Amino acid sequence: MSAPAPILAIDRLRIEYPLADGGVLTAVEGATLSIAPGEIHALVGESGAGKTTIGNAVLGLLEKPGRIASGTIALDGQPFDPQKPGAVRLGRDIGAVFQDPMTSLNPLFTVESQIVETLRAHLPLDRAAARARALELLKAVGIPEPERRLSAYPHQLSGGQRQRVVIACALACEPRLLVADEPTTALDVSIQAQILDLLRGLADERGIGILLVTHNMGVVAQIADTVTIMHRGHIVESGPVAQVLRNPQADYAKALIGAVPRIDIRLDRFPMLDGANQAEAGAARDQLRAKALAVGDPSPGRDVPLLSVDDLCVDYGAGFLAGRGACAFRAVGGVSFEIRRGEVFGLVGESGCGKTTIANVVAGLRAPTGGTIRFDGQVIAGAEAAPRKGKARRAIQMIFQDPYSSLNARMRVGRILAEPILFYELARTRAEAEADVGLLIEAVGLPAEAAQRFPHAFSGGQRQRLSIARALGARPRLIVCDEPTSSLDVSVQAQILNLLKDLRDATGLTLLLISHDLAVIRQMCDRVAVMRAGRIVEMAAAETLFTAPQADYTRQLLSLVPTLERIRGEV
């Protein structure tokens, strides 16, 4: 990478946030990096590492009261202050692409108006010339039927098309540098692959330098030239992608890369970033298991499936008075599968394929349009199902995706965890329930005093542990996990997935795991069903599915997942 003068050079950058009490929070300390023309430089790290802060600093979008305390940012050798208008102008010299294409575009204005206003803000173009230019840009980013899309509003475009429009806006005035902050995190793998191709093409063909802020190591491996790993505001390691990913030097870099779930081989456990307190948790888990068995019904033998879903159909929007132009949308059509006792069953697919709908029906949050679900031989959903109460409802619990909104912020953790125990009358007295709560907290590896605190005192990973504890409190036999780690950092994800595995082993639980992440599915599941557009396209044992996929769609999905193992230029 001995390139000509770098496009972007950041030198010993230090970014501070003054605190209310007069102190200072240093978000970034001594960060130095440079980007050559045509280079994609990935900035990776976990949340709070300071990677987005650097991106925002370059874009002059530091949130108040954040400020650049020292160090310089230079574009083409010219140092500039992004917060002040000067020779370097945002939008003209530096383009930005943000994470969520659903919210990056103003919903009230057409695509044309948003591109044209960018062009005319920086270039002396009249309306017709700007319009022609906008059309060219849409063609350049590969939007089908660009003439028609010009007059479209953002809501009329799909996620991938919106992200292309965002990139078109960013490219409008031919910037030298593109800052892309998690540009594909909100997209499905197949769309992600297209957008990554587009970005790579822009770097190769136009010589644009790209600062790619991401948490996804697979994305880094697939398109970046250089990678910089950040941890708590500091750069811990930086270098060519192949070298850093294959042979990391810093301890943190090793641990971070080790925690990324692998799609090529299945490991027993995820390597941990820091050793967790496993010893005392074990005893608590044994007690939980005993208690669960005490209330659980004696199994009629392992050959009867715990859950069997038969020809399940769910329609949306077909209700009475559904409003204008309502036609039923079939979210799930004719899905059948069985979950055996004690196994982890995975349901994987892209957004909108109906996997979450199935989770909701199994958990009893939604009634199916057709088909039946049997739990332990009894019909729990479908036409002839009895209302789900008491034991039948207790036996199936759910863990949700977002640990921030799934815990009541106004209740102490102790009360949150005691609620299902008291509701299902699993404890005779409040004191007994509190003892159970203590056990649960211990079992998920949190300190006992957690019960006294409110959910906001916990991090995302800790909250997800609490969600798991809450689900366990009802002494369920099946837990439905809907994207349990999608909003967590990789190292935290590794901990939560390990915890689920351990709990499964220790308490004999059965899990229905729903995820869009094939690597997570591979590491966790015994059997897997791949879904597409409301149907199961392939169902097999996890090892078979990943080593010898049968359906074309499965093969396509597997080939598109960016993984650590496939580094650009090596395959």
Added chain:
Amino acid sequence: MLALLIARLGQAVLVMLAVSAVAFGMFRFVGDPVSALSRENATVEEKQELREALGLERPVLVQYAGFLGRIVQGDFGISYRNQRPVAALIAERLPATLELVLVATVLSLALGIPLGVLCALKPDGIAARLVQAVSLIGISTPTFVTGIVLILTFAVTLGLLPSFGRGETVQIGPWSTGLLTLSGLKALILPSITLALYQLTLIMRLVRSELIDVLSSDYIRFARARGLSTRHIHFTLALRNALMPVITVTGLQIGSLIAFAIVTETVFQWPGMGLLFIQAVSFSDVPVMAAYLLFVGLLFVLINTAVDLLYALVDPRLRVRS
């Protein structure tokens, strides 16, 4: 758009049927019309005759259908107190109320939106803090107190403006307007300020909080990252997004201003619908009360329908996909 329109009109008809049923119920439950209409010393036979003449012997549903038939033709009956057709009474009073509400709404929008923008863009400025503090007083003072204080200051002490009535009015066809004469305009000032104050505060606070929300949204960040001018971002992009809920609230507020201008009209002896209603209530003038109820119901339904259609016009997401 057509499907939306038809669906909304269908709902409007349902609501109006329910309101008319309540209005019909008023006749049956608020006293016996026969005893109200007949002489004090009427015999049982006379009463029975009147009962039959009024059709009160027929089944309830038939009576209700008759009632519906009459209101559809604009026949709301005769006021017990004035012995004049209720429709004529309302037509006479309507212009006064509508003019008052129109001026109050224009006033609250014309002041509320700019003040809201000011408070959102410069939240720490002295002007914004002052406006915020004053608005708190505006929203928490009851209308009659504001009205009385205004009368005391501008009519009694300073003698600048009239304290009651509409002043001189000009008759244009069936409409009597106070907007064309100086005394009519002067008479409008105090009541319209009184009526507008609450709505002004509401709109200001709404614009402020919406704009603050919008300014922290991703698409505004993205607009900044594209290097657009601050002016363009604030006034062309963000303000349009922030005004969406203002449309709904203003629509609903116009409805309640008309329906509940009662207090203001009473304080300023404004010869509008509210005053008519208050007088009707104190004399148990059921036909007037029922007609007022129907009128207010219709007004809310019309305004809500208009707001929904307007919303679809401003927000492309609500338009039917082609």
